[in-house]
Amino acid sequence: MKPSTPHLEKILAALEDAKNRHFPGTYHIPRLWQDDETGTATVNPARYYHDILSRIAASPETPIVNSAESADDWTRRAVVYNLFPRLTTAFDHNRDSAISPEPLPGGFRETGTFLKSIALLPYIRRLGANTVYLLPVTTPGNQQKKGALGSPYAVKNHFDIDPMLHEPVLGLSAETELKAFIEAAHHMGIRVVLEYVFRTASVDNDWIPQHPDWFYWLDETLAETFEAPHFDQDTLNRIYEQVDKHDFTDLPQPSEEYRARFCPTPATVSQDTTGTYLGITGEGSTCRIASAFSDWPPDDRQPPWTDVTYLKMHSHKEFNYIAYNTIRMYDDALDRPEHTVTDLWDTLIRIIPHYQKTFAIDGAMIDMGHALPPRLKSGIVAEARKQNPAFAFWDENFDPSPSIKKEGFNAVFGSLPFVLQDPIYIRGLLNFLNKTGVAVPFFATGENHNTPRICHQFPRRNEGRNRARFIFALGIMLPAIPFIHSGMELCEWHPVNLGLNFSDRDRENFPVETLPLFSPAGYDWTEANELAPLHPFLRKALVIRERYHDIVSSGDKGSLVLPFVSSPDILAVLRKGRDKNLLFIGNSNPARATDGIMEFQAENLELMDLLNDRPRHIRNHKLEFRLDPGESIICELPA
Template sequence: MTILQKISHYFQQQADQDEREYYIPSLWDGVEGACRPLKKNPSRWYADLIDRILHQQQEGKDYQQPLSLLHHSEISGGNWTMHSRFYNLFPRMTTSYDHDQDGHVGIATHDTTLSLNGFRETGTFLKSIALLPYLHSLGIDTVYCLPITSIGEDGNRGDLGSPYAIKNQYKLDQFLADPLLPDFSVEEQFQAFVEAAHSMGMRVIVEFVLRTSSLGGDWVKEHPEWYYWIDASRVEEYSSPAFLQKELDEIKLIPHGKGTYHMPDLKFRSLFKAPPQPEEIKVEQGKYVAYTEEGRLVIPGAFADWPPDDPQPAWSDVTYLRMYNYPIDNTRNDYNYIAYNTIRYYDPKLAKEKNVNRPLWDKLSGVIPYYQETFGIDGVMMDMGHAMPAALMEEIITKARHINPDFAFCEENFHLTTSSKEAGFNAALGHVWRDSGKEGGLQYIAKECTRPLALPFYGTPETHNTPRAVQRGGLPHAKCSYVVCSFLPHTIPFIHQGFELGENWPINTGLNFTPAETDFFSKQRLPLFYKSALKWNTGEHLLPFIKHVNMTRNLLDKELPSIDGHFIANNRAESIRLLDPHGGFGHILAFERIDPKHKAERILVVANTNFTHSEEFYLEVDGTHHNSFYDYMSGKQYTFVNSWFSSRLEPGEAIVMRIG
């Protein structure tokens, strides 16, 4: 039996004896309308749910392998991403819930994630399996997980620590195992999650962080030469290095292929010492400390690496890995330090084959193959992949595609660069989150989509590092953004967990916050570091709206003729034409989607990007004459007069019509 089948069998055996009261959100059970807690027999509920998933499997197929290989799909080099709909799952938080209904998640004991009766109330892989039917009902076909690897303790914030403070790339976070399955390891529970997703026709993408490590990483003692070390007596002097203004001006031209590399001054470089030997390292008060001939050494925290004058203080829980080795001369200390030219825009004098930290590169390039062969994942999101050494990224992508030619690589890059596409990436984070809430932001995004773009990008007004969409413009902003991003070319419809619930509390404060917001939220218990749950018990949510948008998109994408089988989900700039509506004070966005080979059939999208007031507009659409067309969003019939029609749209309201 597969692991998922064994788990189903286990729960079936336990069901009749299980008398525990276990509450779940009614949305997890497929109940429509306002969400409320439902009392369940946990073993019976999971047994029945997993049994329904298993019944979707076809006999003789191995659902533990990637979906492309499972269905013998046409190999596209991972470009299936541009035809997908993503849900961003933060497993520890997304499925967090007050299962005993005592008013809070977990208790303050030796294991703060547990309830008094032993339920893990923070998220787990088992509960993520339970969420799959809910996600499938939304129209999701790709689950993208934030990092699920083990978390270091040294310097970590909050009561749970950041999933980006990686203790060991090859080990999973033990707290993602569910105590309801005491005989199954966390690795087996993740295997079951991937198998369940594949059984429902959904792919799994996992985010990996390969250029940094927890300060207390497992590799420190074994390979101290993979880390940077500084004089412990001068820790207070450590921060992002300072440069003269003239130097900064030249350094900032480097990403554009110009400029000049400059080292930090000698005082900063002198903080760093040669890595110690393993036997010189001890653990003191939970921190690694080395005693060498050069004195007492510690591992420094990381800091924002770009721009080179970024004022952020050093982070307390992660450090950069040493990608290159360079002969250490204490009188000069060339390249034995953390700065933009050693960890991001690598100085050509350093980034040579002879300086490659080969054992570290081999370890890092083996991470993704391990998850492919052990768990059958379908793709990865590379945290700051564009900041990795290009040669190392090439090795990583080559090894992964050797195992699965259709393996997808997504990149955390705000810019859609040709170099990323040439490197082998299939999609990028992009910029929708940054622009959608601004005046004219959605218009700007639509205009960008009329240009040939190197990569498709995530169509989402929020991420785990940004304000929530409803924080920027309420539900009208959320709805309008989702419709527009579902019908533009180049965009991958993307739901960040909680978006569909109208969640307004951010996960982290990394991007797009005002200084006042950053000051406020940085003092709060943010979910990236603390126990937290989504507002599952909510009466107002976007679920019916999102389902309707996705159903409409699927219908039109399949029904309308297209040269590549996807009318909407394509990456061709010539498939969009912006229109110029009259009225609306500049807030009305209108565009047509056209297949270049089948111009008689079109989709018209009109949206009010004013999120506080209704707007009236007049619009001419060539070829509509005196015909009437159906709006898939409202169910209304709109009549054109000499190819003109008019309407008043409520804040954030959108029209989607098939013309032809």
């Protein structure tokens, strides 16, 4: 009988051969990868990984496929661990105070790999996660890199897996090791979702020589001074007014001077000695690929994305430039079937089915989904669903509205990370969702790789930990997907990338070269839990969520009520069910204990605090309490 994990067996065979070889030097691993202890352990790496993978392969298979479960069903029950393989499992294994981008003597890497990600699966399962969401694992570009390793979002080849994610000692390809990772995850009952980059590509993408019409080209003499277009205030006001009204007819264009920087598709393309692609137009002008920038809002002044370029989704001579009205808020004159770059769209539509057939993935997160043409998104969804009707689609979108559901998407990123630092904004968002309902779940998280870490906001580590507890407890009460951005459970504070909600001071303190999205880096796996472990808290909160899943997952209008509480630092959320309700009360202040009073119709009632395993008493229609910094209460109430 063939094993259910043939690629995992290949890795085990390679480790079996390697474990009897001499490994030069010492190899340390975090104790936390094995149990809830801090510090490190010294191991023979081949034997260590062989033992863990053997236990996974020998364990009883946990069925993952339920024919009755739709993509909506399993997405709503998902508990997500967000893994960036190159970073999450990176570690200073030889303890020389640096993470080397080159393999150690003996052939094991210090940067994260699929082998180490497989070994981390039991840890992820212990946290309570049942779904792993991987940031892009495709080969990154080499040109205009922001750091030593390049961004996973600067995709050089959409079909190739990053060779840095394999362990040289195994003598296997990165593709084989990714297959083994997904096999092992499925064996343990864990689904795997991959993120896909369809809106952009690296400036040295492999498609450029054969398909120069898929890209925007700049006049070579003007490329060095290229930047986002500038709009005066009157024009900005008109842009905002039209977009707010969904009026995309004759959207204001950038200046003629800006548009003139762009060249027509070159007749020939070649690479210079540095690897930069240069094109020659029919008129003999030299041009190069245009780098990207944040196009919305149209006066956004985020640093340019020098390592990526926008793919040219439409062909129209009057719109041969990069701006908000060609990249996201498509002008009506542009977004027509006759202007579709059909061969590009067809290629993009084939990418996910390739990964479904080759790697058996369970879902896709679409990067910049809010900036893809709706017809293209529909084609991507339809083609993947032909392969697997229960294939899930998640969208980098901030609006959990019915329109997203109609597009075939099962979840969105949502706006929660952008309001969680202020109870007033949290109340505003939750009141809005109570009135409108929630058509698709959003991610219940206070951070992702583009936003500040929760603990980045607080100079004292214990305060960050307190805020993380509050946010996670609140998140399990919402019609949302519990989302553990890897490192959050360790109270990591160093940002992965300076994408959204960062200040100029942050950009001064964290140069691009120090950011883990672009360069070798690792988490504080060894001492992160010395203050008070978050792991048991996360597990307990997730058990409560599963117990009351039917109540907390409901997105019905009126099912999410915010009762009045006496203290502004205290947030209360009541989730209404058919025969019982669930009450959350949390102290959003991470530095100070807070007293509060909440009134009830019941005169006297004993409640059980499920998070803290202690009774709480309503007396004379009042529940009086004192909550420690970041502490929360969750109680069942009669309907």
